[in-house]
Amino acid sequence: xxxxxxxxxxxxxxxxxxxxxxxxxxxxxxxxxxxxxxxxxxxxxxxxxxxxxxxxxxxxxxxxxxxxxxxxxxxxxxxxxxxxxxxxxxxxxxxxxxxxxxxxxxxxxxxxxxxxxxxxxxxxxxxxxxxxxxxxxxxxxxxxxxxxxxxxxxxxxxxxxxxxxxxxxxxxxxxxxxxxxxxxxxxxxxxxxxxxxxxxxxxxxxxxxxxxxxxxxxxxxxxxxxxxxxxxxxxxxxxxxxxxxxxxxxxxxxxxxxxxxxxxxxxxxxxxxxxxxxxxxxxxxxxxxxxxxx
Numbered sequence: 001x002x003x004x005x006x007x008x009x010x011x012x013x014x015x016x017x018x019x020x021x022x023x024x025x026x027x028x029x030x031x032x033x034x035x036x037x038x039x040x041x042x043x044x045x046x047x048x049x050x051x052x053x054x055x056x057x058x059x060x061x062x063x064x065x066x067x068x069x070x071x072x073x074x075x076x077x078x079x080x081x082x083x084x085x086x087x088x089x090x091x092x093x094x095x096x097x098x099x100x101x102x103x104x105x106x107x108x109x110x111x112x113x114x115x116x117x118x119x120x121x122x123x124x125x126x127x128x129x130x131x132x133x134x135x136x137x138x139x140x141x142x143x144x145x146x147x148x149x150x151x152x153x154x155x156x157x158x159x160x161x162x163x164x165x166x167x168x169x170x171x172x173x174x175x176x177x178x179x180x181x182x183x184x185x186x187x188x189x190x191x192x193x194x195x196x197x198x199x200x201x202x203x204x205x206x207x208x209x210x211x212x213x214x215x216x217x218x219x220x221x222x223x224x225x226x227x228x229x230x231x232x233x234x235x236x237x238x239x240x241x242x243x244x245x246x247x248x249x250x251x252x253x254x255x256x257x258x259x260x261x262x263x264x265x266x267x268x269x270x271x272x273x274x275x276x277x278x279x280x281x282x283x284x285x286x287x288x289x290x291x292x293x294x
């Protein structure tokens with residue numbers, strides 16, 4: 001195994017599987033994902049670097065070569081995959097989903113504490129509840145306890161050539177403004193680093209979301225009366241779970257749509273359109289999800 005000058009203090013805050021485990025690492029070539037690969041090797045895992053090319057900017061194919069060079073330096077296997085993303089609205093989210101589909105389902109990802117804090121703020125300004133504010137799940141994110149500055153410093157210390165994505169500086173992308181403008185402002189107002197605080201918010205909300213999921217699982221989602229009589233937060237969780245089960249869409253409907261479904265459960269109305277061509281109807285005390293379009 002290649003011996004790397006990686007501080008033990010960094011490894012102590014990572015959550016890699018036991019030494020000798022085979023892991024796939026999604027590596028874009030940026031500092032975070034490159035550090036993920038380095039730390040996986042330093043922890044004793046048998047890693048494979050997987051690069052996904054969206055083809056969204058000129059020269060993106062060459063980034064795979066840079067990731068392959070890092071993999072060769074570290075003595076690990078390398079795979080290059082492609083994902084097609086058509087131009088259009090919501091490009092960032094569609095590119096993320098395409099990348100996730102191209103990677104193995106158990107691939108490790110290089111999200112850091114700064115990503116977690118940014119995601120909490122992103123969901124906060126969208127009006128999300130506990131499930132949204134829980135932000136990034138720690139599953140498959142072994143460096144979620146590290147800071148972005150630490151991943152950059154590690155790559156610099158090892159002399160690794162990392163990819164700099166120019167889209168990360170585009171102020172038209174909301175997440176970039178959260179990172180570049182809002183987080184520094186909050187730190188200034190609070191007089192302290194707010195990233196650990198926001199990460200703690202995510203951890204607390206994850207516990208609450210897990211409790212809501214447990215309570216919701218004990219109630220028959222098809223029983224209109226049971227859903228209507230459940231506490232509001234539990235009832236909303238039941239509707240979101242039913243949405244995911246029936247539609248396969250991991251993103252639940254918005255609060256207004258959930259409210260309309262709960263009106264049907266309470267008997268205020270017999271049926272309602274939800275979103276994306278889905279409809280909920282009440283018959284003989286049962287809630288039925290119906291696909292009306294597509």
